[in-house]
Each structure stands twice: as C-alpha cells, then as structure tokens.
Amino acid sequence: MQGELIVFSGxxxxxxxxxxxxxxxxxxxxxxxxxxxxxxxxxxxxxxVRERDVFVVQTSSPPVNDHLVETLIFLDALRYASAARITAVLPYFPYCRS
Structure with a gap:
C-alpha cells in the first residue's frame, strides 16, 4: 500500500x-x-491513509478564509493519520499577491 495515491476533496x-x-x-x-x-x-x-501518498484538492472560492482554514485542518488530520506524503492542490492560493 505504500506509495499508493488517494485524492481527497475539500x-x-x-x-x-x-x-x-x-x-x-x-x-x-x-x-x-x-x-x-x-x-x-x-x-x-x-x-x-497510513503510508499512502495523499492529495487534497481545495479551491479558494468564497468563503475564502473558511476554505483556507478547512485546508489546514484537513492537512493536519492527514498528518495525524500517518499519511506518507501530503500534497495540497490549490489551483489559486489566496493572499499570495497581497
């Protein structure tokens, strides 16, 4: 199972x-x-998700702040669940141009 991919949705x-x-x-x-x-x-x-490669897909559609916080909590939950690698897929990262 190590290295198997799985995709999650915010x-x-x-x-x-x-x-x-x-x-x-x-x-x-x-x-x-x-x-x-x-x-x-x-x-x-x-x-x-133990020892699996995990991708979390989350866009920054409104409400932006709620989705950003949800993403961070999602990543923490996956880390706690012992995922081997965690990648956040954010088509647009909010606040990067401010």
Whole structure:
C-alpha cells in the first residue's frame, strides 16, 4: 500500500476533485467536515491513509478564509493519520499577491 495515491476533496469543489481522481484512475477518499456550533471545524478521515501518498484538492472560492482554514485542518488530520506524503492542490492560493 505504500506509495499508493488517494485524492481527497475539500468542501469547496468536490466535482473538481472527482474529475482529478477519475482522470488519474485513483480513488476519491472519503472524509467528513464537521462544523460545530461555535464555528470550529473538524475533519474526519474515513479511509486508511497510513503510508499512502495523499492529495487534497481545495479551491479558494468564497468563503475564502473558511476554505483556507478547512485546508489546514484537513492537512493536519492527514498528518495525524500517518499519511506518507501530503500534497495540497490549490489551483489559486489566496493572499499570495497581497
């Protein structure tokens, strides 16, 4: 299983993540983004990512700040789940030109 690819989608554009996974012929990982009453987020990774190469697809569509924070929490959850390598796929990175 080491080195096998898996693609995850943030909540901003699941169709893009699905298209990328289909094009690469790899599975789209299952995850859940929970929003608590105090606006905090938690990402639950439902697939085993231990020793796998993981890609997270997230666009910076509005609300930009919410999606950026979600991406960071997603990456932390994957690190905690022992993914071998984690790559964030951000078609446009917000604030890079400010």
């Amino acid at each position: 909540s901003s554009h699941p169709a893009l993540a699905r298209a990328i996974a289909d094009r690469l012929g790899v599975p789209l990982g299952e995850s859940e983004v929970l929003k608590f009453s105090n606006e905090n987020l938690m990402v639950r990774i439902k697939d085993n």
